[in-house]
Amino acid sequence: MDGQNQYVVRLNDVHKSYALGKTEVLALQGVSFDILKGDFISIAGPSGSGKTTVLNLIGCVDTATSGSVTILGQRTDSLGDEKLTALRHKGIGFIFQTFNLIPVLNIRENVELPALLDGSDLDMPKNERQEWVDHLIESVGLADRMKHKPAELSGGQRQRIAIARALVMRPPIVLADEPTANLDSATGESILALMKRMNREFGTTFIFSTHDQGIVDIADHVIRLKDGKIVENYRAEEKASS
Amino acid sequence: MILFRMAYGNLFLHKAKSVLLGTIMCLGIAVLFVGNSLIDTAIGGLKKMFVEGYTGDVMVTGPTSFPTTIFGETAGGEEVLPHIAAFSSYSERLSADRNVAATLPMLSGQVAMGLGEQVIGQGSAFGVDIADYRNFFSGNISLVKGQWPSGGDQAWIIISEMSAQMLSKVAGKNIGAGEKIVLSALGDTAGTVIREVEVAGVVKFNQSSQELARISLVDADTMRDLLGFASLRDGQIVLTEKQAEFVEAFDPEALFGDEAGADVIADPEKEGIVLEGSGFVDPFLSAVEAKDAAAVPGEGALAAPPEPAWQFILIRLGSGANATRFMDGLKAFAAGLDQGAHVQDWVAGAGTVARTAVTIRLVFDLMVSIVAVIVIMITMNVLVVSISERVPEIGTLRALGAKKRFIRRMILLETSFLAIIAGLAGVFLGYLALMVLRRSGIEAPNLFFEAIFAGKKLVPSISAGAALQAFLWIFGMSILSSLYPIAIALRIRPVVAMQGE
Numbered sequence: 001m002d003g004q005n006q007y008v009v010r011l012n013d014v015h016k017s018y019a020l021g022k023t024e025v026l027a028l029q030g031v032s033f034d035i036l037k038g039d040f041i042s043i044a045g046p047s048g049s050g051k052t053t054v055l056n057l058i059g060c061v062d063t064a065t066s067g068s069v070t071i072l073g074q075r076t077d078s079l080g081d082e083k084l085t086a087l088r089h090k091g092i093g094f095i096f097q098t099f100n101l102i103p104v105l106n107i108r109e110n111v112e113l114p115a116l117l118d119g120s121d122l123d124m125p126k127n128e129r130q131e132w133v134d135h136l137i138e139s140v141g142l143a144d145r146m147k148h149k150p151a152e153l154s155g156g157q158r159q160r161i162a163i164a165r166a167l168v169m170r171p172p173i174v175l176a177d178e179p180t181a182n183l184d185s186a187t188g189e190s191i192l193a194l195m196k197r198m199n200r201e202f203g204t205t206f207i208f209s210t211h212d213q214g215i216v217d218i219a220d221h222v223i224r225l226k227d228g229k230i231v232e233n234y235r236a237e238e239k240a241s242s
Numbered sequence: 243m244i245l246f247r248m249a250y251g252n253l254f255l256h257k258a259k260s261v262l263l264g265t266i267m268c269l270g271i272a273v274l275f276v277g278n279s280l281i282d283t284a285i286g287g288l289k290k291m292f293v294e295g296y297t298g299d300v301m302v303t304g305p306t307s308f309p310t311t312i313f314g315e316t317a318g319g320e321e322v323l324p325h326i327a328a329f330s331s332y333s334e335r336l337s338a339d340r341n342v343a344a345t346l347p348m349l350s351g352q353v354a355m356g357l358g359e360q361v362i363g364q365g366s367a368f369g370v371d372i373a374d375y376r377n378f379f380s381g382n383i384s385l386v387k388g389q390w391p392s393g394g395d396q397a398w399i400i401i402s403e404m405s406a407q408m409l410s411k412v413a414g415k416n417i418g419a420g421e422k423i424v425l426s427a428l429g430d431t432a433g434t435v436i437r438e439v440e441v442a443g444v445v446k447f448n449q450s451s452q453e454l455a456r457i458s459l460v461d462a463d464t465m466r467d468l469l470g471f472a473s474l475r476d477g478q479i480v481l482t483e484k485q486a487e488f489v490e491a492f493d494p495e496a497l498f499g500d501e502a503g504a505d506v507i508a509d510p511e512k513e514g515i516v517l518e519g520s521g522f523v524d525p526f527l528s529a530v531e532a533k534d535a536a537a538v539p540g541e542g543a544l545a546a547p548p549e550p551a552w553q554f555i556l557i558r559l560g561s562g563a564n565a566t567r568f569m570d571g572l573k574a575f576a577a578g579l580d581q582g583a584h585v586q587d588w589v590a591g592a593g594t595v596a597r598t599a600v601t602i603r604l605v606f607d608l609m610v611s612i613v614a615v616i617v618i619m620i621t622m623n624v625l626v627v628s629i630s631e632r633v634p635e636i637g638t639l640r641a642l643g644a645k646k647r648f649i650r651r652m653i654l655l656e657t658s659f660l661a662i663i664a665g666l667a668g669v670f671l672g673y674l675a676l677m678v679l680r681r682s683g684i685e686a687p688n689l690f691f692e693a694i695f696a697g698k699k700l701v702p703s704i705s706a707g708a709a710l711q712a713f714l715w716i717f718g719m720s721i722l723s724s725l726y727p728i729a730i731a732l733r734i735r736p737v738v739a740m741q742g743e
Contacts, residue, residue: 059641105251
């Protein structure tokens with residue numbers, strides 16, 4: 001991989017505005033940053049600072065008003081719905097604040113779900129896929145709950161399953177939108193530790209948003225937003241050395 | 243497989259929606275199944291009765307733009323249905339057609355029956371060759387009294403048991419085999435023609451209704467005379483000695499002279515001679531003309547004998563023949579002949595009863611269509627509400643990489659599952675209802691329904707076809723109902739997944 005391809009995410013002078021009634025809200029105002037492959041990145045800032053908007057743009061679930069967003073070498077503004085869906089499917093894993101597990105599927109099926117969408121199961125032999133799913137569930141410590149439904153799990157357990165699901169397609173990027181917001185602090189810490197371990201184990205780039213200063217410190221790279229603008233953008237080792 | 247799991251699981255997760263829609267579908271299928279079975283049984287019974295006993299599957303009639311019943315009633319109001327001019331062309335065409343199992347030429351009209359000066363009854367009479375008729379409707383007619391007329395017999399009538407009873411009651415004496423009665427035509431076009439016929443026998447129509455049980459069969463030439471086709475008889479006229487004398491003495495020239503005919507024909511009607519009415523020639527006049535033609539050497543020999551008049555050709559199709567396709571072919575043939583002959587099915591030939599039954603079916607179908615629209619609206623609304631409740635779930639699936647076709651298939655599968663489960667329940671419910679109805683039967687409340695039911699009681703048949711039809715109808719409606727909710731679901735953007743549940 002050459003130096004250019006080390007970046008899995010590049011935002012260049014991105015603006016995002018949307019209408020709220022008759023008012024135009026400027027969610028992002030000229031945001032630019034790059035994210036290196038394999039990093040553990042925190043998008044920090046108070047509520048309304050634009051964290052989720054940034055994650056939406058990186059996750060290809062929303063589009064910028066102006067500027068360019070490049071994910072895994074592809075400019076998202078030039079892609080149609082089908083290609084954006086394919087990019088999300090193969091390239092990006094999602095961990096949602098509210099877990100968003102499918103209630104009618106059991107834990108194993110929930111984790112396996114992305115690998116079964118639209119014939120993607122053909123990419124991997126069934127046995128190999130199931131071993132991988134089992135491995136992920138074991139990795140998040142819920143091997144004994146495989147046949148349970150999401151409603152039978154605690155919040156922390158559900159988020160662990162969401163992490164396993166986010167990794168099942170072996171995506172280069174995993175996005176986590178305030179993954180600890182709905183959890184108590186101890187569980188939140190364990191979830192972040194798990195994400196960090198997965199980041200190291202699989203070399204996956206984790207990008208998570210948080211407004212909790214306490215958990216920002218475990219990131220390799222911190223991007224701090226306020227009122228839609230970057231107010232801080234540093235790598236942990238640079239800050240430590242300074 | 244995951245789609246099946248999700249679709250199946252969602253049915254139970256959203257119980258209220260599933261129960262509401264399932265109940266609507268289940269009841270819809272049950273009502274359709276029972277309704278279709280009742281109507282199919284009634285129409286099937288009518289069809290069997292008419293096709294096997296009175297009309298055949300398809301018929302060619304004389305020139306008319308309107309459906310014509312075998313009783314000679316035309317929707318166009320013609321008093322007498324014209325004969326089929328190109329009869330031999332049809333005979334040739336039909337005998338070469340492998341779809342045709344049998345044909346029967348026929349005449350039909352309304353006649354009054356009298357005993358001397360006393361009118362004792364009236365009704366429909368079919369002019370037929372009795373051997374052909376018995377052959378064509380072999381399963382429907384059986385001789386009760388008397389004997390079948392033979393080819394050489396002249397001027398006969400066969401009456402039904404019911405007619406015999408009614409005529410006897412009015413006449414005050416037994417009207418049966420060997421009795422001579424007078425027939426007179428009721429049509430204006432032909433004028434009043436009177437013929438004396440002998441009752442050859444009394445028959446029973448095995449499948450019949452109040453109307454059909456009173457049909458009489460008359461020899462074809464007598465019927466031609468009564469209908470005004472006397473010049474188009476099949477056989478030679480055999481005159482009595484008195485008639486022969488009259489013809490010998492008859493001078494047509496004198497008829498139009500001053501006071502002419504006054505001495506010759508004191509009462510033309512009484513003599514059975516009609517001198518007015520377009521196209522009508524009395525058999526006596528025909529005989530005169532034939533005699534005159536024969537008197538001129540060469541003329542009689544040059545004129546080809548006219549084809550005997552027939553108003554109908556009833557056609558029985560072979561098993562496996564497609565009636566619609568056959569009729570289309572025959573209509574094209576008729577159009578090519580350009581004689582104005584009309585091709586129609588048994589329903590048109592059967593008249594009011596069959597048309598009423600078919601109309602009831604149309605009304606039922608119309609009601610079903612109206613109900614269908616209502617059911618579609620309800621189902622659509624419930625599904626739209628359901629989709630709006632599942633926006634985060636659908637958004638999550640889209641965010642995880644589900645393409646639009648996955649969402650479409652998921653909702654279609656859910657609806658299909660529900661339709662299949664509710665459908666099976668509906669078919670079972672309908673089956674139970676039909677079993678109850680079969681046990682007791684539905685009594686015809688009056689003669690009208692007796693005709694529609696083709697009997698005094700309607701015992702519905704249970705057919706897999708009716709069940710399948712109801713099932714497919716509801717299934718189709720369900721799929722149709724889900725199209726708009728699917729369109730809404732496909733508009734859900736993956737970004738909603740990020741906005742929380």
